[in-house]
Amino acid sequence: MGAPFTMNPLPYAEDALSPVISAQTLGFHYGKHHTTYLNTLNKLVENDPLKEKSIEEIVKATAGKEDKRTIFNNAAQVWNHDFYWRSLRPNGGGKPSGRIGEMIKDSFGDYDKFKSELANAATTQFGSGWAWLCLEGGKLTVRKTPNAENPLHLNGVKALLTIDVWEHAYYLDYQNRRVDHVNATIDKLLNWEFAEKNLG
Structure with missing residues (x-):
């Protein structure tokens, strides 16, 4: 059986947020840091019923529980990063209407x-x-x-x-x-x- 969670693709090219966030930073951030959180989460829940839940449900189920702190940290960081990538866009920012x-x-x-x-x-x-x-x-x-x-x-x-x-x-x-x-x-x-x- 494969890993329960897979990486969501970035909503834009790695160089799309340049020069504010360079392609090099985005490559490391998404390709190394975000990916590591996801891979670690998959290992942590391999034999845990939590693997049947969504990332969001795992975050809510493990929040504040010391015995589940490592699972929470990795699940929350996967969710945070997925949310962060969508919080940004090329030619965004400034005063909204x-x-x-x-x-x-x-x-x-x-x-x-x-x-x-x-x-x-x-x-x-x-x-x-x-x-x-x-x-x-x-x-x-x-x-x-x-x-x-x-x-x-x-x-x-x-x-x-x-x-x-x-x-x-x-x-x-x-x-x-x-x-x-x-x-x-x-x-x-x-x-x-x-x-x-x-x-x-």
Whole structure:
């Protein structure tokens, strides 16, 4: 019997997000880091009933359980990365229009305040982690999570977009300049169509 989980293809070519994220970074990030999480997850659940569940279900079932921490970390990182790739698009970013644009105005006051809050969450996440735009109680919020943590298992919180701030997401292109990477990602790569679709 084959491995239960396989890699979802990238939604664009490896060089499509250049120059903000180079083909070299995307190749390593998707081809090595993301793939390793998936391969490790497959080994971990080989003899576990969890292998019958979806990645999302595994994340929810293992969250907060110390004896399942390794499974959670790898499943969550697979889910996080699949979500992250779709949170980005070539020629994306900037101020959105439509429903998501209106909600940003209602929730944050204006786009600049939203951008500042998202960038602050991404740059102040100590060590490795993620910054998220979420829907909570009809309003948009910004959250940051450490390591593999994500909003999937939080009641009443729905992720709309994410920015990866693990060093492997930007170090080849920006070295220690996380702030520059985050600002360029917000300005040029965020996939507002994906966020709007996630509003449901």
